[in-house]
Amino acid sequence: MSQAILDWSLLAAQLMLGVGMLATLYRMVRGPRAQDRILALDALYVVGLLLLVTLGIRTGSQIYFELAMLIGLLGFVGTVALAKFLMRGEVIE
Amino acid sequence: MIDELPLWLSILVSVCVVLGAGLTMAGCLGLVRFPDFYRRIHAPTMGTSMGGGLILVASAIFFTVTQQRLVIHEMVIFLFVTVTTPVTLMLLARATLFRDRIEEARDTPPSDAPKD
Amino acid sequence: MKRLFPYPVLAALLLLLWLVLQQSMGLGQILLGGAVAIAVSLAASAILPGRVRFRRITSLVQLIAVAGIDIIRSNISVLLILINPRATPSAGFIKMELQLTNQFGLAVLACLLTATPGSAWLEYDGERNTVLIHVLDLIDKDEWIATIRHRYERLLLEIFE
Numbered sequence: 001m002s003q004a005i006l007d008w009s010l011l012a013a014q015l016m017l018g019v020g021m022l023a024t025l026y027r028m029v030r031g032p033r034a035q036d037r038i039l040a041l042d043a044l045y046v047v048g049l050l051l052l053v054t055l056g057i058r059t060g061s062q063i064y065f066e067l068a069m070l071i072g073l074l075g076f077v078g079t080v081a082l083a084k085f086l087m088r089g090e091v092i093e
Numbered sequence: 094m095i096d097e098l099p100l101w102l103s104i105l106v107s108v109c110v111v112l113g114a115g116l117t118m119a120g121c122l123g124l125v126r127f128p129d130f131y132r133r134i135h136a137p138t139m140g141t142s143m144g145g146g147l148i149l150v151a152s153a154i155f156f157t158v159t160q161q162r163l164v165i166h167e168m169v170i171f172l173f174v175t176v177t178t179p180v181t182l183m184l185l186a187r188a189t190l191f192r193d194r195i196e197e198a199r200d201t202p203p204s205d206a207p208k209d
Numbered sequence: 210m211k212r213l214f215p216y217p218v219l220a221a222l223l224l225l226l227w228l229v230l231q232q233s234m235g236l237g238q239i240l241l242g243g244a245v246a247i248a249v250s251l252a253a254s255a256i257l258p259g260r261v262r263f264r265r266i267t268s269l270v271q272l273i274a275v276a277g278i279d280i281i282r283s284n285i286s287v288l289l290i291l292i293n294p295r296a297t298p299s300a301g302f303i304k305m306e307l308q309l310t311n312q313f314g315l316a317v318l319a320c321l322l323t324a325t326p327g328s329a330w331l332e333y334d335g336e337r338n339t340v341l342i343h344v345l346d347l348i349d350k351d352e353w354i355a356t357i358r359h360r361y362e363r364l365l366l367e368i369f370e
Contacts, residue, residue: 002103003098005103006107009107009108009110013111013148016115016118017117019118020114020118020120023124027124027133033130035188035192038185039137039185042185043136046137046140049145049174050113050117050140050148053148053152057155065152072174076177079181079185080180087184087187119291120326129300131302131343135328135329135343136287138325142280142326164232178324179324183323183331187331190331202341
């Protein structure tokens with residue numbers, strides 16, 4: 001019983017996060033400008049990170065935690081580099 | 094590991110996860126709905142502040158109970174994401190202001206810095 | 210002692226972070242984490258602009274509580290704007306002057322304002338000490354400025370200056 005509740009709500013949550021990822025993808029493809037695409041990419045990696053955490057609860061394993069943290073670290077550095085590039089045209093000054 | 098999930102745990106974790114995912118989804122839909130960049134910048138912070146927080150709290154509670162020891166390393170992700178997202182958003186906003194001023198776009202607040 | 214521990218609070222937080230990530234309280238992990246914490250805090254002294262001094266811990270606790278409540282409230286109000294199909298939020302820019310000049314205080318204020326979904330910190334002018342803020346649902350400019358002054362800036366001034 002309690003396992004069923006957890007399974008269904010996790011499924012619902014993962015579907016909602018999937019819809020959210022599609023929404024960010026739409027914004028990333030449509031643009032219209034470079035900063036909109038980067039903002040969408042930033043949101044996309046956060047949603048992906050949360051999707052991995054829900055996957056970890058579903059399978060009861062903590063391996064996904066490490067992946068989620070890696071995505072968080074790399075996504076931050078990537079977005080900062082892209083934003084710097086928009087501002088100056090080069091990543092390292 | 095424990096064999097049987099207690100009912101209160103599954104309900105608590107379910108509520109947190111569904112609420113968090115709903116807030117995150119609403120933020121992403123805001124990214125599609127709002128008409129300009131400066132409005133869109135408010136949307137993803139919903140996912141990183143409360144949406145992500147609820148999902149990570151759910152994960153921490155779930156593993157703490159099922160593994161019968163304190164599991165709080167989810168809080169590291171939460172702290173990291175809530176501290177870094179404002180930094181990236183500020184950088185992006187400044188880049189956008191810079192680009193809008195060069196293009197002399199409408200409704201851009203003027204810069205205070207002396208022209209050189 | 211002072212040379213080895215230029216930032217004792219930072220080193221303690223790093224050690225705590227290490228132990229939480231390793232999920233162990235063993236002696237080996239404490240020693241290894243302590244070595245990493247000391248090395249990183251020594252390296253950090255090269256890039257940190259100065260020492261952080263918390264003058265009033267009660268104000269810090271109060272600030273954390275206020276920030277938590279405001280993040281929840283602002284999430285709900287942005288959600289209400291989003292699920293209302295006809296609402297077009299009247300967004301706008303605010304330019305306000307700050308009394309706060311401490312760099313750490315400014316950083317905390319910037320993160321707080323951007324982390325709440327209703328407002329975003331855009332640009333800071335160090336010479337005039339003004340800041341440009343974008344607000345999603347702007348109804349009364351002066352009310353926003355007064356809110357930021359009373360709710361956040363007062364506490365930050367008490368903590369850092």
